[in-house]
Amino acid sequence: MKNKWIQHLEKKKSRNNTEGSSFVEMLHSLAKLDDGSESESGASGYSGAKTRKYSLEDIQQELAYDIRTEKDPAIEDEVIPDNNQSQLTEICRWTARSQRGYETGIDTYEDDYVRLLQLHNGQLVLRYNVAGEDTFEMEVGSIEEADNLIMEDNMTTSELYPGNPELQWSKK
Amino acid sequence: MQELDSLEIDALKEIGSIGMGNATTALSKLVGRPVRLNLSDARMFSLQSIAASIPDTITMTGVMINTGGELRGAAVLLFEFANSVLLSDLMLDSNEITGDPSMNESALCELGNVFTGSYFSALSSFLDLGIYQDPPEITIGPAQEIFENAFSRMGVKPAGILTIETMFMVHNAGDGTGLNTIYGDMFLLLEPSSTQRLRASIQKLLA
Numbered sequence: 001m002k003n004k005w006i007q008h009l010e011k012k013k014s015r016n017n018t019e020g021s022s023f024v025e026m027l028h029s030l031a032k033l034d035d036g037s038e039s040e041s042g043a044s045g046y047s048g049a050k051t052r053k054y055s056l057e058d059i060q061q062e063l064a065y066d067i068r069t070e071k072d073p074a075i076e077d078e079v080i081p082d083n084n085q086s087q088l089t090e091i092c093r094w095t096a097r098s099q100r101g102y103e104t105g106i107d108t109y110e111d112d113y114v115r116l117l118q119l120h121n122g123q124l125v126l127r128y129n130v131a132g133e134d135t136f137e138m139e140v141g142s143i144e145e146a147d148n149l150i151m152e153d154n155m156t157t158s159e160l161y162p163g164n165p166e167l168q169w170s171k172k
Numbered sequence: 173m174q175e176l177d178s179l180e181i182d183a184l185k186e187i188g189s190i191g192m193g194n195a196t197t198a199l200s201k202l203v204g205r206p207v208r209l210n211l212s213d214a215r216m217f218s219l220q221s222i223a224a225s226i227p228d229t230i231t232m233t234g235v236m237i238n239t240g241g242e243l244r245g246a247a248v249l250l251f252e253f254a255n256s257v258l259l260s261d262l263m264l265d266s267n268e269i270t271g272d273p274s275m276n277e278s279a280l281c282e283l284g285n286v287f288t289g290s291y292f293s294a295l296s297s298f299l300d301l302g303i304y305q306d307p308p309e310i311t312i313g314p315a316q317e318i319f320e321n322a323f324s325r326m327g328v329k330p331a332g333i334l335t336i337e338t339m340f341m342v343h344n345a346g347d348g349t350g351l352n353t354i355y356g357d358m359f360l361l362l363e364p365s366s367t368q369r370l371r372a373s374i375q376k377l378l379a
Contacts, residue, residue: 023233023280023310027257027273099206100344130343138210152193156200156207 089118091143094150094169099157100131102167114169116146126150176214176334183374184214187295188336192358194294195287196340202286203262203342210339217333217361219316226315234318235284238306238325239292242369245333245362246322247288247305253312255354256280258345277310284308291358299373322361334367336360 093115101109112130117137119125126146127137140146154168161167176184189212196207226232233256235249251259263279285308292303311321323330342354362370 023256023277023312024274026231026253026312027276103344136341153206153208156197159197160200160204160206 088120091116091118091124093172095172096157096169097164097166098131099161099167102161102164114150116140116143176216179378180371180374181214183378184334184336184370185212187298187370187374188212188214188338188360190298191291191294191360192338192340195291195358198286198290199283199340199342202283203259203345205262205345206343208341208343210341212336212338214334214336217319217330217335219319219330222319223314223316228314228316230314231312232315232318233280234311234315234322235280235308236311236318236322236325237284237288237308239288239303240306241303242301242366243292243295243303243362244326244366245360246326247284247291248319248322248359248361249284249287250315250318250357250359252355254351255356258351259283259342259354259356262342262345280310281308284310287358291360299370299377301369301373319359326361326363328363332364332367334362334364334370336362 093113095111095113098109098112101107109131112128114126114128117125117127124140124142124146125137126140126149127135129135138149140149150169150171157168158165189209192209192212196209200207231253233251233253235251237247239245239247257276260276260279260283263283264275285305288305288308292305295301296303309325311318319330323333337357337359339355339357342356344352345354346352
């Protein structure tokens with residue numbers, strides 16, 4: 001199984017030839033002047049004196065990155081093989097109040113949850129269902145490893161949200 | 173170089189996880205977003221394997237930090253370009269910057285410093301090794317070129333280089349309408365002499 005990062009990269013389409021030779025030059029080449037016109041690209045075209053503006057949307061368009069592929073069902077199927085649903089065994093489940101709901105102040109988000117599943121081939125995976133995120137899963141070698149990962153998640157959450165224990169995973 | 177046995181591989185992966193646990197906590201505090209570790213791996217570095225897994229049509233951003241002292245090598249933080257811009261925006265607390273794009277580069281450099289500083293601090297304490305790091309350098313291009321540049325900076329050839337790789341994800345990075353998860357990969361590249369030093373430290377711990 002390819003890791004999540006490689007799967008993510010494979011969603012990308014080819015870049016075009018707008019890149020420069022450095023991070024700054026490339027970002028500059030993708031920026032637009034305040035009047036909406038594209039700036040000159042390349043080192044010689046860069047001057048910090050002019051006001052420029054960019055957005056991630058522009059950059060993704062320039063890089064021919066189609067964010068709609070984030071929802072490409074074929075890719076989703078590759079990440080989470082739905083045809084294995086009937087052969088999954090849920091070992092345990094943790095839930096937490098939706099962090100997204102907390103951050104946005106919207107109470108209608110359902111709780112986030114993570115399930116420890118055993119696949120038909122015996123592999124254990126943690127499958128995360130988090131509001132605002134693609135479902136993703138992580139292979140684990142044992143129930144103890146899964147418990148440790150959840151504990152690490154909770155440690156990170158407790159540092160980020162010290163006054164909100166409801167955002168930490170609790171076993172159901 | 174002597175092949176790694178499975179016990180050493182497990183120990184190296186664990187060391188990578190210890191370093192990254194510290195580093196991702198620091199990153200999480202820095203950008204105010206949840207950061208999750210994913211896969212960890214330890215193996216001998218292969219440019220062919222990198223080229224095969226990341227197509228050269230994808231523009232990547234590499235944040236490279238050379239290390240010295242008792243662990244000589246380099247740390248390479250690798251992101252897809254748009255991901256790195258989003259990450260730098262989080263550092264600058266904005267998703268639409270007006271002005272100088274070098275601010276984004278500086279933010280990424282600072283992120284690299286904090287991230288690898290936390291990583292090496294954990295390794296240094298755990299293994300009782302003296303490690304220092306050089307200032308970061310950022311390059312963009314295909315992944316293979318970024319690593320070739322890293323080896324050039326290290327002044328070594330890729331053969332015999334050990335890499336401890338750990339993937340991580342920054343969640344809730346966007347506004348929910350587009351790119352929302354940042355995917356990053358941290359590679360610790362170690363020169364053969366430092367790999368032996370690391371092995372000796374592991375043996376000492378296991379004794």
